[in-house]
Amino acid sequence: MRGQEKDTPPSSTNGDEIGAVDDDVIYFDEMEEVELDDDYDMEELDHLIELERELELGSREDHAQMVFDKHKGSVFCCDMHPNGKLAVSGGIDDKAYVWSIQTGQIVMDCTGHKDSVIFVGFSFDGAFLASFDMRGVIKVWKCNLEDNQQQPWPIIFEYEAGDLSWGFWHFGAWVLICGAVTGDIYVFKIPTGDTKVLQGHNIRTECGKLFRDGVHLAVGYNDGTVKVWDLKSSIIWYQIPASVHQTCVTDIDIHPENKLMASISTDGKFVFTTPSNGKVVAQVQTIHNLELVAFSPDSQLELFALGALNGSLTIWDTARQMSRHNCTEPQDDVAIGVTKMFWIKDQIATGRLDGSVRVYDARSGTQSLMLTGHKGEILDMCYNPKENLILTVAGDGTARVFKYAVKTEND
Numbered sequence: 111m112r113g114q115e116k117d118t119p120p121s122s123t124n125g126d127e128i129g130a131v132d133d134d135v136i137y138f139d140e141m142e143e144v145e146l147d148d149d150y151d152m153e154e155l156d157h158l159i160e161l162e163r164e165l166e167l168g169s170r171e172d173h174a175q176m177v178f179d180k181h182k183g184s185v186f187c188c189d190m191h192p193n194g195k196l197a198v199s200g201g202i203d204d205k206a207y208v209w210s211i212q213t214g215q216i217v218m219d220c221t222g223h224k225d226s227v228i229f230v231g232f233s234f235d236g237a238f239l240a241s242f243d244m245r246g247v248i249k250v251w252k253c254n255l256e257d258n259q260q261q262p263w264p265i266i267f268e269y270e271a272g273d274l275s276w277g278f279w280h281f282g283a284w285v286l287i288c289g290a291v292t293g294d295i296y297v298f299k300i301p302t303g304d305t306k307v308l309q310g311h312n313i314r315t316e317c318g319k320l321f322r323d324g325v326h327l328a329v330g331y332n333d334g335t336v337k338v339w340d341l342k343s344s345i346i347w348y349q350i351p352a353s354v355h356q357t358c359v360t361d362i363d364i365h366p367e368n369k370l371m372a373s374i375s376t377d378g379k380f381v382f383t384t385p386s387n388g389k390v391v392a393q394v395q396t397i398h399n400l401e402l403v404a405f406s407p408d409s410q411l412e413l414f415a416l417g418a419l420n421g422s423l424t425i426w427d428t429a430r431q432m433s434r435h436n437c438t439e440p441q442d443d444v445a446i447g448v449t450k451m452f453w454i455k456d457q458i459a460t461g462r463l464d465g466s467v468r469v470y471d472a473r474s475g476t477q478s479l480m481l482t483g484h485k486g487e488i489l490d491m492c493y494n495p496k497e498n499l500i501l502t503v504a505g506d507g508t509a510r511v512f513k514y515a516v517k518t519e520n521d
Contacts, residue, residue, distance in 0.1 A: 170466075172483035174510035178214050180207055185503035186228050187490045191253070192236040194497030199509045200227025206241045208263075211499065211511055218263055223247055229277040233284055238300055239263070240279065240286050246271040248288065250300055266301045276317060282324055285341075289315040295329060297341060308339050319362040321371075321385060328371060330359030336373050338388060348388035354381055361402050366409045370428070374400040380416065382431070392431050397422050397440060402451040404458070406472060413472050415458045417448030423460060425472050435475025438468075450491045454514065461488030465504055467512065481512045 183202040190197050196217060200206035206220035206227045220230075225243040232239050232253070242248040250267035277288040284300040293310020295318070314332040321328065326347055327339045334355035338347045355375040362373045364385065374380045378400055382392035402417035405428070412428040420440040424433050437458075438446060446468075450461035457478060459469045465484030470477050486505030493500050493514070500512045 170482040173481045173512055174483040175513055176211060176214055176511040177483070178207075178209055178509040178511075179507065180209075180216060181205060181507050181509075183507055184486070184489065184505045185507060185509055186226060187230050188501050188503045188509055189231045189492055190494040190499065190501050191232050191255075192234075192494075192496065193255070194494045194499060196255075197501055197509065197511065198230045198232070198239060198241070199503050200230045200241055200243075201503070201507070202226045204243065206230050208239065209509075211497075211501075217259075218251075220249065220251070221262075222249060222268075228274070229288075231277070231279050233279050233300070234281055238266070238284065240277070240300075242271075242274055242277060242288065244273060246274050246290070248274075248286075248296075248298070250286065250298075252301070267298065267303050269296075269298065269303075269305070271296050275315060278318070278320075280324065281320060287318060287320075287327065289318050289329065291315075293331060295327070295339065306341075306344050308344055311335070316358055317361050319364055321364055322366070322368045326385075328362045328364070328373070330362050330373060332358045334359060334375060336362065336383075338371075338385075350381070350383060350388055350390065354390060354393070355379060360400060363403050363405050363414070365405050365428070366407050370405075372403050372405065372414060374403045374416065376400065378418075394431050396424070399447075401448060404451055404453055406456070407453050408456060411456060411472060415451060415453075415472070417451045417460060419447040419449075419463070421446040421448070421463075423448055423451075423458070423470065425458065425470075425475055435470075435472075437470045437475050437477070445487070449488050452491075452493060454493060454495075459491075459493065459500065459514075461491045461502060463487040465506070467491065467500060467502060479515065483510050483512075484508065 181201040181203055185199050185201040188199045197211050198208045204223045207216050208218040209216050220241050223243040224247050225245040227243045230241045239251045248269040251263040252266050254263045273291040275289050286298040288296040291314050293313045293315050295308035297306040315329050317330040319328045325341055329337050334352035336350040340347045357375045357377040359373050359375050364371055368385050371383045371385045378396045378398040380394050383390050399419040401419050404415050406413045414426050414428055416424050421438055422440045423437040425435040426433050445463040447463040448460050456472050457469050458472055467481040469479035484504040484506055488502050488504050491502040498514045500514050503509045
């Protein structure tokens with residue numbers, strides 16, 4: 111709720127014009143005190159705020175070229191097949207669906223999950239599809255891309271790992287990597303099912319990132335620790351102690367030329383370390399609630415972006431560790447927190463709590479594109495460069511496909 115504005119217009123009644131007070135005026139100290147039901151008032155206020163938000167979101171133009179609405183409740187995760195023809199989404203209804211991006215028709219119902227599906231993803235070459243739920247039920251299917259196929263895709267691997275928090279495919283191998291609430295990391299070789307468990311220290315892991323060499327894995331933990339694992343030997347290569355971050359590490363990224371590793375935490379600190387030995391080379395305190403960090407894939411730009419749940423999006427100079435652009439400022443009264451973020455060449459695309467996708471030019475810091483249609487917060491999104499598509503899923507129970515207008519040199 112807004113407070114009184116400083117530049118409120120003066121009263122239309124001038125002080126010199128105030129006449130005698132009428133005799134039947136009721137004085138403040140004579141009024142009867144009336145008790146209000148605080149709980150009722152707050153409930154009504156919350157309802158009005160939510161209604162106003164729904165009306166605002168509902169009045170926006172829907173830019174999506176396809177809407178998938180078969181889920182019941184929030185949709186948590188999504189991915190697109192490398193060919194740009196199929197999408198997969200998973201949600202709170204314990205369901206994951208593979209569906210056609212062109213028609214929205216369900217291609218396969220990924221059955222067998224026991225809890226909310228929090229990860230879905232195709233392997234780097236599109237040969238396999240993996241999904242897992244919060245209880246740790248992991249399933250891997252062999253993709254069948256034949257037209258008009260009627261049979262469910264064959265399951266080639268299943269595993270129950272306990273409660274999981276994140277996961278992703280290796281960028282160049284049939285290897286699935288999952289982080290657990292216990293702090294353990296599961297590494298599965300597909301389709302053989304060979305399994306390695308990198309044992310944690312009984313602290314939840316929140317994020318993981320593969321190094322460019324495809325062999326080393328950086329993992330962030332709830333207590334501020336960052337461990338870098340060697341996937342071949344299953345041993346810790348080096349460790350950044352919890353005393354550096356001190357609070358939960360929420361995201362990690364690696365410089366495109368492997369020069370630096372960036373890690374961020376909920377206290378607003380980002381830390382640069384040397385990937386080869388873990389030496390801390392920079393620590394910078396920024397705003398609170400840092401959620402995402404991403405280096406530009408173009409090493410000539412030498413930029414990285416920071417996104418926060420309070421709505422802040424900043425672009426930084428990598429070499430100087432100085433902020434170049436404040437694309438969006440923190441806002442207490444507008445729900446535009448950054449939930450997802452990735453680079454598309456020199457543009458930074460962000461998913462927001464208000465259901466919008468906002469894209470910014472990294473060179474100028476100005477907004478170059480805004481895509482709307484969702485009526486709930488964006489919970490995941492991805493980009494397919496072959497078809498120039500952005501896929502989003504949200505708390506409104508839908509998945510939406512947007513055509514991304516590729517920036518040209520003349521723009």
